[in-house]
Amino acid sequence: MHGKPRHVSLGINMKRSLVLLFLLVSFLFSCSSPSHYNGYIPSSVPSHFNHQNEYSTKVVQKTLWIPSSPRTVVHEVAPLETLWRISKMYGVPVWKIRRANHLKGDIIRIGQKLIIPGAKYFKNVIPLYPSTKWRYIILHHTGTEIGKATVIHRYHEDRGFIYGLGYHFLIDNGTLGKGDGQIEVSPRWIKQHDGAHCKAGGMNHKGIGVALVGNFNKERPTPAQIDSLILLVKILTEFYNIPPDHVLGHRDVPGARTDCPGRFFPWRRVRLALMK
Numbered sequence: 014m015h016g017k018p019r020h021v022s023l024g025i026n027m028k029r030s031l032v033l034l035f036l037l038v039s040f041l042f043s044c045s046s047p048s049h050y051n052g053y054i055p056s057s058v059p060s061h062f063n064h065q066n067e068y069s070t071k072v073v074q075k076t077l078w079i080p081s082s083p084r085t086v087v088h089e090v091a092p093l094e095t096l097w098r099i100s101k102m103y104g105v106p107v108w109k110i111r112r113a114n115h116l117k118g119d120i121i122r123i124g125q126k127l128i129i130p131g132a133k134y135f136k137n138v139i140p141l142y143p144s145t146k147w148r149y150i151i152l153h154h155t156g157t158e159i160g161k162a163t164v165i166h167r168y169h170e171d172r173g174f175i176y177g178l179g180y181h182f183l184i185d186n187g188t189l190g191k192g193d194g195q196i197e198v199s200p201r202w203i204k205q206h207d208g209a210h211c212k213a214g215g216m217n218h219k220g221i222g223v224a225l226v227g228n229f230n231k232e233r234p235t236p237a238q239i240d241s242l243i244l245l246v247k248i249l250t251e252f253y254n255i256p257p258d259h260v261l262g263h264r265d266v267p268g269a270r271t272d273c274p275g276r277f278f279p280w281r282r283v284r285l286a287l288m289k
């Protein structure tokens with residue numbers, strides 16, 4: 014009497030096992046994609062940072078440079094960067110970075126200089142969080158000839174911005190030790206906070222603030238900055254379904270009294286690239 018039900022239940026268990034195996038294999042393959050992956054949870058999440066969102070969503074990676082052979086570089090820790098993200102940027106495992114810097118845990122601080130042994134490349138690593146909040150992209154220049162996130166973060170903190178760096182992304186111009194075209198991800202983006210970059214039109218609440226280091230009333234952005242800007246804006250418009258006419262310069266927002274991002278900002282080039 015028990016024979017038949019047991020046989021049936023065994024069959025169901027086997028099917029379940031096969032389904033689980035299939036799911037596991039699919040998950041492993043989805044993680045091995047070189048360009049992006051979903052739902053990857055690293056073992057080294059520093060709990061005190063409380064920004065687990067970074068690990069539960071899509072991450073886009075794009076190579077900025079590749080040296081002829083792996084080389085040791087020094088990386089200065091930007092606001093809210095983690096060992097996990099730095100490891101992705103250079104293709105070096107977290108444990109190697111820890112060992113090279115005599116770190117016992119995952120705690121690193123803003124401005125800390127880390128030795129990255131055997132960096133294979135530098136990648137811009139851009140996390141994308143599911144949200145319906147972002148309807149615009151507002152482009153800025155920093156108005157300074159040099160810059161990087163740590164410096165502007167402190168400057169904005171001094172100006173009373175509660176979360177420091179007012180933009181969501183900063184595209185470096187190769188000054189102060191940062192890469193030309195390097196995309197720095199602001200803590201505001203990681204925490205999905207409002208920006209502090211454009212009060213007019215309520216853009217701080219609904220606009221993603223992207224700034225390029227430079228004063229584009231005096232000079233043009235570098236070609237690498239423009240490439241990174243086009244890449245970033247394309248990724249963001251696609252992911253958040255933002256129409257091209259919602260990509261605006263700061264000065265084009267009604268009510269904004271500024272000439273930002275400067276008269277040499279290459280709008281034609283950017284608009285053409287976004288239409289493709």
Ligand SMILES: [Zn+2]
Pocket residue numbers: 152153154210263271273274
């Ligand atoms: Zn601006």
